[in-house]
Structures are given as structure tokens and as C-alpha cells.
Amino acid sequence: MINVVSSRLADLNFQLKHLFVLGFLILVKLLKHMVFGTLSEEELLILSSKTGHTLWEFVTGFLVFYFNADFGHKVSPEPLKYGGLFLCVLLVKFYGFLIADRVHKLYFSHSMQAAGSIKYPYLRLGFGIAVLNFVNLLLVFKFVHDVMWHRFIQHNVFLIIFGFEILNYCPISVSTSFIFALNCYETIVFEQGELEAQRRGRRKKLGYIYALEFFLCFFRLGMTASFSLFFLYRYTFPFHSMPSSYISLKMTIVKARALVDLLKRDMMLHKLKVPAETTNGKCIVCYEELRLAQREEVRYVVPCEHSFHNTCLKRWLNISPTCPVCRCKV
Structure with missing residues (x-):
């Protein structure tokens, strides 16, 4: 019986790399079920609308590499290597946008705001944010390691695009973690106090969130502009970064208006x-x-x-x- 099973596995040519891919897919599915559960139609729409430009950037980056690389008929390992890294970045963005939406819903949930202690949804989101930030830091470390030790950024289109994608997501990760931490702090501290103290705390928290989001969006805009100029100087016009550039500019304007409106309301209250x-x-x-x-x-x-x-x-x-x-x- 054992010999029959071994011969069947040998016929399938099941190797360790196949087991690794299968385990990776199972881990991704398990993490999604633990943190998010069943996704709603609204969340699926958010994924399709916010990650479409990421796929565009990846595909365009591969095309730029194909028309600039000179490898003849040999199969280069670089597309396979960075294809796996791009898949990790795409999954990080998927989970990141879902967690940001869940944190936003948790903030406006009256049932959770009325609670006086940390509940199960907070623990699930906290675990998801911790895992996501850990994976994000690993990808950033991978990019910095390749740049510092291999020093071939000027000859590798994939490394530049990979670094831009993971660094461009970092402000979103910082903003989500900060808002979640403020929500937990508000639930623990201000829900136990007086009503006026709760209102002052929420208004102060809103000011912190607006200021942080504006500075992070402005940082993303500057980073996108710097990357576009570098890519234009080294290779060609950065068609792949046009969606990110537009989104960064739009979000910077929106967050600036929100911050200005908040400051105006504070000035009116002082009058x-x-x-x-x-x-x-x-x-x-x-x-x-x-x-x-x-x-x-x-x-x-x-x-x-x-x-x-x-x-x-x-x-x-x-x-x-x-x-x-x-x-x-x-």
C-alpha cells in the first residue's frame, strides 16, 4: 500500500516547492477567515476599486522590463522572484484596505462605542494589524537589503517598482494602526468618564487623525513625485505610476480641506x-x-x-x- 502511494506521488512529481505554495495559500485563507470572516459585497467592491491600479502598475512594470531587458531566449529568474514579491504586496494591500474599512466601521459603530471594555472585534482587528505590519516590515527590510547590499537598483526595474509599491503602502498602514490605537484608548479611558470629557476626547482625537492623515498623504505625494522623476530619468515615462499619482494628489487635497475645515470650526467655537x-x-x-x-x-x-x-x-x-x-x- 505504501509503495503504491509513493509511486503515485512520484508520478505527480510533487516537490517541496509545491507543498510550500499549497501551505502559503492555506495560510492566507486561514488568516482571512480569522480576521475578517465572510466578506460583504461592499468590501468586495472596495477591493476591486482600490487595488485595480496596483495590478496595472505590476503589469506595466513587467512590460517595461520585457522591452528593456536583454536576456535573449533564456528565462531570467528575476521575473519569477519579483512576481512572488508582488503577490505578497498585493495580498498586503488587500488585507490593508479591508482592515482600514473595518476600523472605520468600528469607529462609527454605536454598539461598540457604548461598550466600556475591549470586545472581540477589537482583538481580531488588533491581531490582523499586528500580522500585517510584521509582513510589511519584512517586505521593507527585503527592499532595503537589496538596495544596500546588492547595489543594483539602477539596473533592476522590478526592484524599483517593488520598493515603490511597498513604501507607498506604509503611510496607509501607519494611519490605520494609529486610528485603531486611538479607538482602543478612547474605549478604555473616555467611555468611563463624564459626557463632556468624552466629547473633548473625541474632538481631540479627530484633530490628531486629520493632521496625521494630511501629513501622510502629503508624504505619499512627495514620494510618488520623486519616484516618477527617478523612473523618467532612468528608464521611460512612468505610465504605471499615473493612477497612484492621481490618487495621492486627490487624497492630499481632500485631507487638506478636512483639516482646514476642522481648524475653522475650532476658531468659530472660540468666538x-x-x-x-x-x-x-x-x-x-x-x-x-x-x-x-x-x-x-x-x-x-x-x-x-x-x-x-x-x-x-x-x-x-x-x-x-x-x-x-x-x-x-x-
């Missing part, structure tokens, strides 16, 4: 004044009596002197920078 005495009337936002609230909880707009609850006015200014009654600019 609000506390009334000298208890105010009569109703808050037009919540329709409650202002005289029932303490004087420190009431604010009035400087130009028109209409009074509102402080929390109500803050929520209103997140939507419109005008007075809720007369629409004059705050």
Missing part, C-alpha cells in the same frame, strides 16, 4: 461667548428652555447674540458655519 446672566427663551436646536441650564452651558453668537446650548451649537457648527436663527456667519 462663542458666555452670557453674563441667565438667558430666557428656548434653544432653537433642541427646543428646550435655556433658563433651566446653567450659565456655563449656554453660548451666544457674537454678531447677532442669539443664545443656544453649547453642545447643540457645536453639533450645528459641524454642519453649517452660520447662526441657526438668522443665518449670519459666525
